[in-house]
Amino acid sequence: MAVSVKEVAARAGVSVGTVSNVINRPDMVKAETVEKVHAAIDELGYVPNAAAQALREGQSRSIGFIALDASNPFFTDVALGAERQAAREGLSVLLANSDESVERERSHIELFERGRVRGLLVSPLVEDLARLRDVRRRGIPVVLVDRGTEDTSFASVSVDDVAGGELAARHLLDGGRRRLAFVGGPTSLRQVTDRYRGAAAAVASVDDASIEFVETMALSLRGGMRVGAELRPRVAAGEIDAIFAANDLLAIGLQQGLLGGDEPVAIPGDVALVGYDDISFAAAAVVPITSVRQPRELIGETAVTLLEELREPGAEPRQVVFEPELVARASSASR
Amino acid sequence: MAVSVKEVAARAGVSVGTVSNVINRPDMVKAETVEKVHAAIDELGYVPNAAAQALREGQSRSIGFIALDASNPFFTDVALGAERQAAREGLSVLLANSDESVERERSHIELFERGRVRGLLVSPLVEDLARLRDVRRRGIPVVLVDRGTEDTSFASVSVDDVAGGELAARHLLDGGRRRLAFVGGPTSLRQVTDRYRGAAAAVASVDDASIEFVETMALSLRGGMRVGAELRPRVAAGEIDAIFAANDLLAIGLQQGLLGGDEPVAIPGDVALVGYDDISFAAAAVVPITSVRQPRELIGETAVTLLEELREPGAEPRQVVFEPELVARASSASR
DNA sequence: ACCGGTAGTTGAATCGTTTCAAACAGTAGG
């Protein structure tokens, strides 16, 4: 069905080797021949078969990117950065969505491994990195994205989530808040626990301040709305005067939950709100949301760079950590 | 480097054919042999090479999905639906982002064609479908997503954008608005022109109503903000009392532009706002945005189904058209 | 002892591309 080098060769009246040379090293072929072959390629609509190339080369020209949640704009921006850098090196990025499901993460890893991708960027779901270690042992370089780890045998690009959590909590404390709630989950996500730890550290340094951990099932709009509605009476009762959400989707949902219903509370009047990631929708919310910004596209670019570094023989895996930055908006204004 | 059937065969003390049989038709192999082979597979960490399989089969188990803008939650939801349906059929979906760039669209089409994907779902950028016709001629089935076409030789899944535009405009007119503005662009996108046409038709049926086309560079938050700021004085001057945005990203940006600056206007007091797609952020905006809803995940699922249908010999390409639905929120309340 | 049949296993051929040693044609130098 599909056109192969063989047909092109026959049409141009040369051998398959020559066709391949025309494509890959045209300067060692006579100009006249090059022309003949190109004519044949165009006439037949020849498109090289990537499967055959990958088989020959031992690996494909693609990088696999497994995101925690592709519907979170944070990850699409990271992916955009990765694509950009990959394009510069003549590679492409295939995006897969683990949707916070361990099972899907597993099946995507396998899919990419079967595809002999050139490398894997993973925003890993679980604390257990054993599976990724297996992948690496089989010769596929792995870079962890948005997640640092003590295991320095992995290359990683991350943002200091403990510092980010501290930044957020300190900002709330500086604004005069004392009864904080941290909303996030599942606790199996490192991002969630680190951000909480940072916030808790900041809170511990202030005498009369406290922080409470409110666990959610997922870092989603929906999850936030539910918790927001639950927390509303407690805010009204003065038990909570500030909420730090583990990401912006959650924060936006929380805001909806808090502002909805029969007896909405005021933001920032009754309660201050801080999110994380600074996705573009955070600024567009009912009350613009203060957020901890991460250099999203830079994270993606750097991940691809680290991946390419890993391929050099004897290369040491690097851990790159960026610093987060607080973007203050109306949702956390002092009272 | 990587482990192949050959090594597995050697380790298990059988031939390569037997290893393959164990994997693909275990019931014709002696139980004892199956066990031996599985042991070898586990010990060596064998992962089948998808490139070799694809080469042999003539095509891969993956479907390519080229989205107009992967950072638009609308498309990630469509992709989610597609993935779900694909998973049911044992396939996977590879996502690529054309970012409203014709050049990137072209390069992704080529990438997928090289990869001999099983089919292509495309949300096409340009009116010119010639390139897709070439792809199809080379034997790769194509389904157009979110875009109908007169060319009935293409299978497509779309939502009636003319009806959607009419729905939006009629809603605004019913609310007493008369001086409408349609904001969208580029005009090369069918979605944009169809939605405008529908709106214009509704406006034409009301005597003293008018509609104006305001063109933007892209359907993005940023583009909306810019136009919103530009339109603000004209709204204040009473020249415009309703805005229909070609999608929700634009609408959210517009809202920010209208509400910002020194002399913000009131929504829906001074101007009503309607968006399109009903992405989850629309409801979370400063003023919750009325929007025309499309069955996002269903679109994705249906696209995959149509693709599989196309593979059956002699199958006729189907055009599926869904009906849009208006979701009224605060941004378009009557005065 | 021979035939037919069943169950299990084998290994060569195939897919499309790239590589590389070898072949070839032509030219300059001796």
Add this chain to the structure above:
DNA sequence: CCTACTGTTTGAAACGATTCAACTACCGGT
């Protein structure tokens, strides 16, 4: 006329999985 060399082209081998005709071993029946 031979040698050495350059520039160009060739065709077979290799990558890994699957398929399928051919083969082996064994059993039951005659």
